[in-house]
Amino acid sequence: MKIVVCIKQVPDTTEIKIDPITGTLIRDGVPSIMNPDDKSGLEMALQLKDEKGAHVTVITMGPPQADLILREAYAMGVDRAIHLTDRKFAGADTLATSHALAGALRKIDFDLLITGRQAIDGDTAQVGPQIAEHLDLPQVSYLEDLKFDGDKTFTMKRHIEDGYQMLEVEAPCVVTVLSSANTPRYMNVGGIVDAYQKEVEVWGFNEIEVDEKDLGLKGSPTSVHKAFARGLKPAGELYEVGTDEAVGIIIKKLKEKFILN
Amino acid sequence: MKLEEYKGIYVFIEQREGIIQNVALELLGQARKLADELNDKVYAMLLGHQITDQAQSLIARGADEVIVVDAPELKEYTTEPYTQAICQIINERKPESLFIGATTLGRDLGPRVSARVGTGLTADCTKIEIGENGEMLMTRPAFGGNLMATIVCKNHRPQMGTVRPGVLFAMDADESRTGAIVNYEVKFNAAKFRVKLLETVKEDNNLIDITEARILVSGGRGIGNKEGFEAMDALANTLNAEVSASRAMVDAGYIGHDRQVGQTGKTVRPDLYFAFGISGAIQHVAGMEDSDLIIAVNKDKHAPIFQVADLGIVGDAKQIIKKLTERLEKQN
Ligand SMILES: Cc1cc2nc3c(=O)[nH]c(=O)nc-3n(C[C@H](O)[C@H](O)[C@H](O)COP(=O)(O)OP(=O)(O)OC[C@H]3O[C@@H](n4cnc5c(N)ncnc54)[C@H](O)[C@@H]3O)c2cc1C
Numbered sequence A: 001m002k003i004v005v006c007i008k009q010v011p012d013t014t015e016i017k018i019d020p021i022t023g024t025l026i027r028d029g030v031p032s033i034m035n036p037d038d039k040s041g042l043e044m045a046l047q048l049k050d051e052k053g054a055h056v057t058v059i060t061m062g063p064p065q066a067d068l069i070l071r072e073a074y075a076m077g078v079d080r081a082i083h084l085t086d087r088k089f090a091g092a093d094t095l096a097t098s099h100a101l102a103g104a105l106r107k108i109d110f111d112l113l114i115t116g117r118q119a120i121d122g123d124t125a126q127v128g129p130q131i132a133e134h135l136d137l138p139q140v141s142y143l144e145d146l147k148f149d150g151d152k153t154f155t156m157k158r159h160i161e162d163g164y165q166m167l168e169v170e171a172p173c174v175v176t177v178l179s180s181a182n183t184p185r186y187m188n189v190g191g192i193v194d195a196y197q198k199e200v201e202v203w204g205f206n207e208i209e210v211d212e213k214d215l216g217l218k219g220s221p222t223s224v225h226k227a228f229a230r231g232l233k234p235a236g237e238l239y240e241v242g243t244d245e246a247v248g249i250i251i252k253k254l255k256e257k258f259i260l261n
Numbered sequence B: 001m002k003l004e005e006y007k008g009i010y011v012f013i014e015q016r017e018g019i020i021q022n023v024a025l026e027l028l029g030q031a032r033k034l035a036d037e038l039n040d041k042v043y044a045m046l047l048g049h050q051i052t053d054q055a056q057s058l059i060a061r062g063a064d065e066v067i068v069v070d071a072p073e074l075k076e077y078t079t080e081p082y083t084q085a086i087c088q089i090i091n092e093r094k095p096e097s098l099f100i101g102a103t104t105l106g107r108d109l110g111p112r113v114s115a116r117v118g119t120g121l122t123a124d125c126t127k128i129e130i131g132e133n134g135e136m137l138m139t140r141p142a143f144g145g146n147l148m149a150t151i152v153c154k155n156h157r158p159q160m161g162t163v164r165p166g167v168l169f170a171m172d173a174d175e176s177r178t179g180a181i182v183n184y185e186v187k188f189n190a191a192k193f194r195v196k197l198l199e200t201v202k203e204d205n206n207l208i209d210i211t212e213a214r215i216l217v218s219g220g221r222g223i224g225n226k227e228g229f230e231a232m233d234a235l236a237n238t239l240n241a242e243v244s245a246s247r248a249m250v251d252a253g254y255i256g257h258d259r260q261v262g263q264t265g266k267t268v269r270p271d272l273y274f275a276f277g278i279s280g281a282i283q284h285v286a287g288m289e290d291s292d293l294i295i296a297v298n299k300d301k302h303a304p305i306f307q308v309a310d311l312g313i314v315g316d317a318k319q320i321i322k323k324l325t326e327r328l329e330k331q332n
C-alpha cells in the first residue's frame, strides 16, 4: 500500500498573544510546528507502515523553512519527502492551495491520501475535501479510525456531533484526520541525525500537473478584506469575598436579570 | 462569469433523520434580513427522502421559495449525492450566494461543492454583512480564535460560506408568509457514489443539546473530579439548567464531547453561563463569550475568564456551588 500525507507548518497558535495596546497578534517568538491534525494523520500512516509495510510519502507546500517539518517526518519514519515551493504558489486561498497540492499528487501513485482535518492557523478544514474533488476521489472527513481489509477496502469511523458513523470506501481515497485519532510517536534519536542526510525532493510549478491560472493569488476566489484581533469586552464586576456573601451576590444578580424571582 | 446573472440567497437546509437542524433555521433568519436589505429573494434547498411535507415550515421561517430534492439517494448524507444535487442547482439556478451550516456535515459538503463549481468558500463564519457594492462580507475566527478576518469573494459566484451553529438568529415562525415550493429533479451519476454508509451510532442522545439550553452550568479543571460534576448536576437541577464543560474535563473523561464548549466543541449563547473553575483559554471563550450573562468563579483573581465575565467571584468553586445549591433549593 502506498500512502501520501499532506503536512503543513503552522505557528503554534496556543502561544500567540494579543498586544493589549495595539490589538494585534504577537507572533514573535511563536514556535513553528507540524500541524497537530497532520501529525495525527502521519501517525496513522506510520502504523499502517508498521503493520502492513505501507510506503509513506509526506508532502508540504510552503516557504523554505517548511523543510523542518519534512525532516521531522523523516525522523518519525517516513520513506519519502517532497517540498512544494514556488513563487507561483504564493498568496493562495484554500482553493488555490488545493489545486497546487492536487497538481503534485497527480505525479504520485497512492492508495490512500491523508490530510489533517484542519490547520490551526487558517482554521478552514477545506483543503482536504477540495483536493479530493480535483482528483475525483471519494473523501471521508473527521476521521477517527480506519481499518484496511488487506485488499482494497477501508472501513472508517467518522466523527459527527452526537456520535459517529461507520463507512466503507474503496482505495484510492482521501481522508481528513482529527488530532484526537492518534497520539503521534516521538522522533527516534538515530532518525533525527539521519533525517538531515536524507533527500527532500524540491518541486516547483514545472514538476507538477496543474493549470497556472488556478494557482496563487490569481487562482484564489477569496481574499481577506480585513483582519483584526478579537476585541476584549470591558471587564465586569469582580468580588473577593467570603462564600456566603459571594452566594448572596450571585443570587442578587440572578434576580436583577429576572432569572430568579 | 457574468456576475449580474447570479441572483438570490440560497440556504442549504440540513436535516438529520428528517429533522431540520436549528442551524438551517438560523441561516434562513439571517438570509431573510440580508435579502430584505438587498431587495433579493431567499431560496431554501431541502434535500432528503420523504421530506417534502416539511417545505411549508421553511417559508414560515423566511424562505421565498423552497427547492425540494426528494430522492432515495439523499436519505442519509454522504458527500457525493449531496454534492451532485447542490451543484446541479447551482449550475442551473446561478445563486448569488449560498450558505451552509458549519457542522460536521456542512464542512464536508461545502469545500467539495466549492471545488466542483470553482468558487470561493469562507469557513465557519460568525457574521455575515453586506458591503458597499452589495457583496457579502463574511467574518470568521482564525488562528485559534485569536484573529477575526472578514473574507470576500469578489469575482466568483456563488459567494459561499459555512456558518457556525448558534451564532445567528432564526426568525419566529410566521404562518402568514407565502412562498413557492418546487420539486426539483436531480440526475444522479451513481457511478461516482463510492462511499457506503454502514451505520450511524448516537452517543449520549438523551440529554438536551447544550446549544439549546437557556442556562448552562459549566465546569473546568478547577471542579476537580466526579464529585465536582455531581455537585454541578445538583446545582443545574435547581435552575433547570444543563451541565457543560471545558475541554480539559472532556479530555479527562468526566463528561462527553457533546458537552464541550469552545472552538473545538460547541458555540453556546445561553441567557446565563456559569464558568466554575475554568481558566478562560481563548479556545474556550470563543464558544461562550456571547452569552447574555456570564458569572465566573475562580480562585485565581488573574484568571482570564474574568475578562469576559459580567460578574466574577474570586473563591473556591466547590464551596460556592454547594452553598448556592442549598440556597436555591430553599427558595424553590
Ligand atoms: C485570517 C485568514 C483567514 C482565511 N480564511 C479563508 C477562508 O475563509 N477561505 C479560504 O478559502 N481561505 C482562507 N484563508 C487562506 C487559507 O488559510 C490558506 O489558503 C491556507 O494555505 C490553507 O488553508 P488552511 O490553513 O485553513 O488549511 P485547512 O484547510 O484547514 O487544512 C486542512 C489540511 O490540508 C492540508 N494542508 C493545508 N495546507 C497545506 C500546505 N500548505 N501543505 C501541505 N498540506 C496542507 C493539511 O493536511 C491540513 O491539515 C485565510 C487566511 C487567513 C490568513
Ligand SMILES: Cc1cc2nc3c(=O)[nH]c(=O)nc-3n(C[C@H](O)[C@H](O)[C@H](O)COP(=O)(O)OP(=O)(O)OC[C@H]3O[C@@H](n4cnc5c(N)ncnc54)[C@H](O)[C@@H]3O)c2cc1C
Pocket: A014, A120, B144, B219, B220, B221, B222, B223, B245, B246, B247, B248, B249, B260, B261, B262, B263, B264, B265, B266, B276, B277, B278, B279, B280, B281, B282, B283, B284, B287, B297, B298, B299, B300, B303, B315, B316, B317, B318
Ligand atoms: C486547537 C485547540 C482547540 C481547543 N479547543 C477547546 C475547546 O473547544 N474548549 C475548551 O474548553 N478548551 C479548548 N482547548 C483547550 C484550552 O486551550 C484550555 O486548555 C482549556 O480550556 C483549559 O480548561 P480549564 O479552564 O478547565 O483548565 P485550566 O486551564 O487548567 O484552568 C483551571 C482553572 O481552575 C481554577 N481553579 C482551580 N481550582 C479551583 C477551585 N477550587 N475553585 C475555583 N477555581 C479553581 C484555576 O485557577 C484555573 O484558572 C483547545 C486547545 C487547542 C490547542
